[in-house]
Amino acid sequence: MLTAKFPARHDHLKVISSFVMDAIKDSPFDERQRYAIDLALDEACSNVIDHAYCGDEQGEIKISLDLTEIGLSITIQDYGTPFDPDCVAEPDLTSPLETRSERGLGVYLIHELMDEAAWDFSSPGVNQLTLVKYFTPTQKNEKNDKSH
Numbered sequence: 001m002l003t004a005k006f007p008a009r010h011d012h013l014k015v016i017s018s019f020v021m022d023a024i025k026d027s028p029f030d031e032r033q034r035y036a037i038d039l040a041l042d043e044a045c046s047n048v049i050d051h052a053y054c055g056d057e058q059g060e061i062k063i064s065l066d067l068t069e070i071g072l073s074i075t076i077q078d079y080g081t082p083f084d085p086d087c088v089a090e091p092d093l094t095s096p097l098e099t100r101s102e103r104g105l106g107v108y109l110i111h112e113l114m115d116e117a118a119w120d121f122s123s124p125g126v127n128q129l130t131l132v133k134y135f136t137p138t139q140k141n142e143k144n145d146k147s148h
Helices: 010-023 031-052 106-113 137-146
Strands: 002-007 060-067 071-078 116-120 127-134
Touching: 002 010, 010 031, 010 060, 031 060, 031 071, 031 106, 031 127
Parallel strands: none
Antiparallel strands: 002 060, 060 071, 071 127, 116 127
């Protein structure tokens, strides 16, 4: 497991991306999967900066990576304002682009790009998001079948 802490600032998003992309450079992920991981990570960390820390650039983001034989688990922790993903409205994907909100696609994108996304607020003062990407969709289905 690799772990690193980063300032919760937009100018550190590239550093966070490099940390994760370097860690998976020799993994079986293809370019499309790498792009999905990077985009979901960027969206999740941007949400932490903008919402948990209200953009004041005073917080910290802790990233932990666990690369296994079946895929990657990324745990993102922050110590800001808790976020309830159940309170996020479904995005409007059918209206003309001109009438849609400029924001509000983050949670939707994270769920679409990753195989699993789970928020945990059970530790006081700690917000945690765990993102999982499997090397192949078959592994995702096998894991889901075992959990039922």
